Amino acid sequence: MSRRAHGPLFWRVYLHGVLLLLVVAVAVAGVGFALRRGSGWWSQRGAGRYAAERVGELAGDPPRLAAELERAREAFGVEASVYGPGGGLVATSVRDPAAAARADGRRRGWTVPLRGGGTLVVHSPPHDPARGLLFIGAVLAALAVASYPLTRAIVAPVERLTAAARALGAGDLAARANVRAHGELGELGRSFDEMAARLEALVRGERELLANVSHELRTPLARIRVALELAAEGDAARARRYLGEIGQDLAELDALIEDVLDAARLEARGAAALRNEGHPVDLAAVAEEAAERFRGAHEGRALELDAGSGLPLLRGDAVLLRRLLDNLLDNAAKYSEPPAPVRLSVRAEPDAAVVEVTDRGIGIPAEDLPRLFTPFFRTDRSRERGTGGTGLGLVLARRIAEAHGGSISVESAPGQGSTFRVRLPAPRE
Known part of the structure; x- marks a missing residue:
């Protein structure tokens, strides 16, 4: 069977699988975003402990405090700012200090009060929608490519069976699916080929039966025709010599017809x-x-x-x-x-x-x-x-x-x- 373009069944199965992958990707992205916002690298309790122990000790020394916040940003990827009792910026690890100063403690994040006055603000990591979408797209593309062979493995046997069934219905008794798959599809393909082989053998047997019956009828009919022609010509003596053979021929023809009819009745009646x-x-x-x-x-x-x-x-x-x-x-x-x-x-x-x-x-x-x-x-x-x-x-x-x-x-x-x-x-x- 010649290789042809993928049919509608292939694309239905393949696109259905891609749609499922898309739904899974969206769900995973949503859960991941929620967990990222809800927990982060640092819990509120950890931020409070950090503010009470380390930030509070350095509140009076802005350079050392700025260096400590910078180390926290480099180590954990989190940005933080310390604001004085009056709301002014004391130190920050934000990449844009001017924006942190303008925020005056109102930036998004966790706010932890300090012992000696002032506030520690742990800013949420910046969210980059483009990177998230790019990651989801890459995962989807990889899964779509990986699912192609699986879809093909499922659909190819069905397509071969469909083509073989269509050819068999059109009269090509030699049509076979030749499915080499495992599991139920492989069993279906082998069962179809066995059925087609039995059907081909049955039709071939019927054709051979017809040909052989025709052969068996030819000889006695020829003898009967010769005897009739001799009798018509008036050669009764020669025609009489054929009568014995004709009687035997007729008896065997009668037996042949009886055998054929009995075989046909058995086929029609069924075991x-x-x-x-x-x-x-x-x-x-x-x-x-x-x-x-x-x-x-x-x-x-x-x-x-x-x-x-x-x-x-x-x-x-x-x-x-x-x-x-x-x-x-x-x-x-x-x-x-x-x-x-x-x-x-x-x-x-x-x-x-x-x-x-x-x-x-x-x-x-x-x-x-x-x-x-x-x-x-x-x-x-x-x-x-x-x-x-x-x-x-x-x-x-x-x-x-x-x-x-x-x-x-x-x-x-x-x-x-x-x-x-x-x-x-x-x-x-």
């Missing part, structure tokens, strides 16, 4: 609705029915059935569960040769029932296992309709298992056969 609306299912009875259908459809193939006792009643759709077992058994028969038997076992586990279909066939290469449940994927890379099937059997089996809250896994090795394992959780009472 939660299936579990809520389902009925109690005796899995042992479903396995026995599946075994009977397998023996009828694959004459001469040996099937070992092991339906254990104590199986929990499942909640779901018996028809779909029979379809799941049929697909797994047909897949085992397809990738194993007689007289190798196929084994179907059903056993109980704590809070679940486990179904296993095992064959002793060609097995599955390790590199093919991650793609085994991809629509129209065949491990033998064959597109021949006699051995490849529709390529949706295992996909539909997985969707049925997941719709019942379960899972499906496979263990296989080339030349040693495969075992498909389905775990279906039992409903809680």
Whole structure:
């Protein structure tokens, strides 16, 4: 995503932070000014003690008194003046003695009477508003500069998420926020990217499904068209040779359409609705029915059935569960040769029932296992309709298992056969 100028959100957050800093600076300045005026470096008690002990001793010696006041000004930064009984200026540490003389004791400050008469006036330090404002401005500028990275760190992930969401809504399925922040914003960014990845995979899967269905339809439709053209030309003998293949094609097309429709119904219905609306299912009875259908459809193939006792009643759709077992058994028969038997076992586990279909066939290469449940994927890379099937059997089996809250896994090795394992959780009472 390209870098762009800061948006309104950035400036709202940034200016809000600057406003808060301004309020804090004004408050600190007000408190500091009040404390400065209220306490100063010298309390009134300290001024009285100083007047009683030191200033009173030197009241009769103006030069020494002036020197003492000067030392106090240099040491503590405070200016003071001593006025005689008549109000005249005796000594001062004010930088402008003429102004102190004209003030006649009326300058702002603390007034402390002396023992022998006269008055000590401790003047307030001069207040420079310009320096205070300059200090506040400098603090504000420093804080504003320092808060820029913080504001950017908060707003940048939000801006990236907004841009990615806008791109995703416009049809760019590859759009990602790529937020690397920590905390809640980072978690939000990662969740968005995961959602976008799932959405992209879903759309890509739907497109691949459409392309593969189109491919599967092309061959039988071409054969039917050829047979019709030959029949129209009067070549009945050649057209008759296509009838057997056309019948097989139509049967596989019917199976393909049924698989696609079942998968679409599962997606539309949803797993939660299936579990809520389902009925109690005796899995042992479903396995026995599946075994009977397998023996009828694959004459001469040996099937070992092991339906254990104590199986929990499942909640779901018996028809779909029979379809799941049929697909797994047909897949085992397809990738194993007689007289190798196929084994179907059903056993109980704590809070679940486990179904296993095992064959002793060609097995599955390790590199093919991650793609085994991809629509129209065949491990033998064959597109021949006699051995490849529709390529949706295992996909539909997985969707049925997941719709019942379960899972499906496979263990296989080339030349040693495969075992498909389905775990279906039992409903809680």
